Amino acid sequence: MTTGSHFKPDADTIIQAAKRINPYINRTPVLTSHAIDRLFDAKIFMKCENFQKVGAFKARGATNAVLSLEKNLLTHGVATHSSGNHAQALAWAASLVNAKAYIVMPSNSSKIKIAAVKDYGGLITFCEPNLASRETTLARIVQQTGATEIHPYNHENIIAGQATAALELLEDCNDLDFVMVPVGGGGLLSGTCLAVHYFHPVTKVIAAEPEQANDAFLSFVNQKFIPSMNPNTMADGLRTSLGSLTFPIILKHVHKILTVREESIVKAMRFLWERMKIIVEPSSAVPFAAIMEGKIEITGKKIGIIISGGNVDLDALPWMKNA
Amino acid sequence: MTTGSHFKPDADTIIQAAKRINPYINRTPVLTSHAIDRLFDAKIFMKCENFQKVGAFKARGATNAVLSLEKNLLTHGVATHSSGNHAQALAWAASLVNAKAYIVMPSNSSKIKIAAVKDYGGLITFCEPNLASRETTLARIVQQTGATEIHPYNHENIIAGQATAALELLEDCNDLDFVMVPVGGGGLLSGTCLAVHYFHPVTKVIAAEPEQANDAFLSFVNQKFIPSMNPNTMADGLRTSLGSLTFPIILKHVHKILTVREESIVKAMRFLWERMKIIVEPSSAVPFAAIMEGKIEITGKKIGIIISGGNVDLDALPWMKNA
Numbered sequence: 001m002t003t004g005s006h007f008k009p010d011a012d013t014i015i016q017a018a019k020r021i022n023p024y025i026n027r028t029p030v031l032t033s034h035a036i037d038r039l040f041d042a043k044i045f046m047k048c049e050n051f052q053k054v055g056a057f058k059a060r061g062a063t064n065a066v067l068s069l070e071k072n073l074l075t076h077g078v079a080t081h082s083s084g085n086h087a088q089a090l091a092w093a094a095s096l097v098n099a100k101a102y103i104v105m106p107s108n109s110s111k112i113k114i115a116a117v118k119d120y121g122g123l124i125t126f127c128e129p130n131l132a133s134r135e136t137t138l139a140r141i142v143q144q145t146g147a148t149e150i151h152p153y154n155h156e157n158i159i160a161g162q163a164t165a166a167l168e169l170l171e172d173c174n175d176l177d178f179v180m181v182p183v184g185g186g187g188l189l190s191g192t193c194l195a196v197h198y199f200h201p202v203t204k205v206i207a208a209e210p211e212q213a214n215d216a217f218l219s220f221v222n223q224k225f226i227p228s229m230n231p232n233t234m235a236d237g238l239r240t241s242l243g244s245l246t247f248p249i250i251l252k253h254v255h256k257i258l259t260v261r262e263e264s265i266v267k268a269m270r271f272l273w274e275r276m277k278i279i280v281e282p283s284s285a286v287p288f289a290a291i292m293e294g295k296i297e298i299t300g301k302k303i304g305i306i307i308s309g310g311n312v313d314l315d316a317l318p319w320m321k322n323a
Numbered sequence: 324m325t326t327g328s329h330f331k332p333d334a335d336t337i338i339q340a341a342k343r344i345n346p347y348i349n350r351t352p353v354l355t356s357h358a359i360d361r362l363f364d365a366k367i368f369m370k371c372e373n374f375q376k377v378g379a380f381k382a383r384g385a386t387n388a389v390l391s392l393e394k395n396l397l398t399h400g401v402a403t404h405s406s407g408n409h410a411q412a413l414a415w416a417a418s419l420v421n422a423k424a425y426i427v428m429p430s431n432s433s434k435i436k437i438a439a440v441k442d443y444g445g446l447i448t449f450c451e452p453n454l455a456s457r458e459t460t461l462a463r464i465v466q467q468t469g470a471t472e473i474h475p476y477n478h479e480n481i482i483a484g485q486a487t488a489a490l491e492l493l494e495d496c497n498d499l500d501f502v503m504v505p506v507g508g509g510g511l512l513s514g515t516c517l518a519v520h521y522f523h524p525v526t527k528v529i530a531a532e533p534e535q536a537n538d539a540f541l542s543f544v545n546q547k548f549i550p551s552m553n554p555n556t557m558a559d560g561l562r563t564s565l566g567s568l569t570f571p572i573i574l575k576h577v578h579k580i581l582t583v584r585e586e587s588i589v590k591a592m593r594f595l596w597e598r599m600k601i602i603v604e605p606s607s608a609v610p611f612a613a614i615m616e617g618k619i620e621i622t623g624k625k626i627g628i629i630i631s632g633g634n635v636d637l638d639a640l641p642w643m644k645n646a
Contacts, residue, residue: 029352031374048600050600051354051599051600053357055600270637273602273637274637276374277371277373277374277378277601277602277603277633278600278601278602279596279600279601279602280600310600314593314596314597314640314642315642317637319637319638320643
């Protein structure tokens with residue numbers, strides 16, 4: 001890793017990303033609740049990326065990456081392997097410019113997610129449900145088609161795109177003490193770090209992660225990359241390991257990484273559904289779970305939370321029996 | 324009924340109601356979805372009263388009614404019988420001015436709703452689960468305490484308060500062709516009618532109702548009051564009969580009342596959860612169910628829908644087995 005990597009993408013790259021994607025994505029609302037503020041004696045601002053295109057912040061990075069590609073590359077399409085929101089986001093972003101999106105999905109992906117990728121026009125190739133099969137299948141497709149691989153997080157244009165969520169949050173909310181985001185591969189977290197660093201550096205960035213997928217926490221406190229090993233969390237967006245681009249940014253700019261128990265994720269998710277009347281997916285509830293666990297002192301503070309997405313299977317909610 | 328009753332409350336009463344309640348209630352957002360608009364080839368604007376205080380538009384009317392009371396009356400408190408959102412709304416509104424709220428609730432009310440009323444400081448008296456017991460219990464409490472009864476919908480200040488939701492919607496969305504609202508007792512519908520009549524009369528007001536609680540539809544087409552008989556719908560906010568104040572307004576100003584099947588309500592509710600990522604209660608999904616059933620031609624039109632509330636029991640969703 002080069003010394004300069006901590007500051008890539010730079011401020012102008014993020015501003016250009018925002019200009020590039022703004023015609024296509026939603027300016028998502030920032031919601032507040034007096035009842036919640038009173039309960040925690042704080043001011044909490046929720047940036048609702050569950051209302052984003054494809055139901056998650058991933059639309060930002062994918063759109064930025066696709067629209068940044070040169071035309072001669074775009075004609076061959078884009079490709080990725082993903083069973084989650086990035087698959088949908090890339091298929092959707094490619095459809096904006098009539099480009100092909102080759103999506104490698106594990107054969108055990110949920111029917112809902114497969115249907116969503118197809119709806120957005122994604123061309124799906126199924127593979128065995130393991131990383132080796134995902135990578136070899138993707139490599140084969142890239143070779144056959146000449147498509148450009150768009151990694152879900154370890155990609156400068158993805159990071160710059162995800163940074164625009166925090167950019168908007170900072171525009172809408174003055175003087176936040178903290179911005180809290182969940183961390184999986186670190187695309188949203190590193191983008192948030194950079195947006196805060198360039199545009200409101202007194203704000204502290206706090207990440208939150210499931211205890212049962214605490215690789216980012218371990219990497220952060222040990223100051224060396226530790227991969228995700230057998231993550232066992234319902235927060236399916238947070239099972240991945242950090243990347244070579246995202247980790248150095250996180251190491252340099254994150255104030256703290258908090259971990260939460262699985263039962264706290266369910267509790268926080270349900271609390272947000274009941275009190276805010278918004279649908280948030282388990283991964284999105286993780287920062288609020290850290291607040292509910294009392295892992296961070298927030299009395300009198302102003303806290304922005306990026307609610308990362310709202311894609312859940314309504315037939316398998318974590319509080320349902322037999323879910 | 325007097326001839327003039329069709330125009331009560333008047334325009335200024337609604338504007339005064341808005342001024343009176345604005346410091347206390349939420350200015351709820353109007354959400355849109357390009358995907359939904361494309362699907363129906365129309366422009367749909369959802370006024371999200373599920374994000375309102377107490378999770379429903381009822382906070383508007385209750386606040387207006389409580390704040391309109393003279394101080395010497397307020398000292399004796401307010402009272403109502405309700406097992407639903409009005410109970411919570413009145414308890415909450417009374418708490419704003421430290422007034423007592425006596426709430427008569429049927430003994431079989433859901434634990435969640437009882438807890439919510441208690442949370443807002445409501446003083447609950449339980450009664451038998453039938454209208455006669457509700458009314459006699461309420462009459463006794465009013466006599467004992469000197470509290471002022473606040474009817475959930477057949478009350479001028481309630482109607483004026485509910486009218487402010489449509490007033491805001493008209494401010495935010497120009498030139499709506501239709502405004503659609505669900506109809507139960509008609510407080511929201513009659514308020515919406517008056518706001519549209521005074522402030523944007525070319526817009527047509529369309530009501531929607533469950534087939535299995537179609538008393539408003541029958542009253543409307545027969546032009547005479549027909550009470551709700553054994554309503555059997557999951558839309559628990561829409562089981563009540565129209566009132567002597569609300570019915571004449573509805574008769575004069577409503578363009579159409581559409582009815583929908585129970586399975587359409589579930590389908591519409593789930594569709595809004597999945598596509599909009601917002602929690603809406605069954606009653607709130609009824610207008611959108613009418614659109615999904617094709618009960619109204621909306622191609623190329625601009626339609627406002629008032630999403631009336633978001634109070635649901637997350638352990639008993641209509642698509643759950645054994646719910």
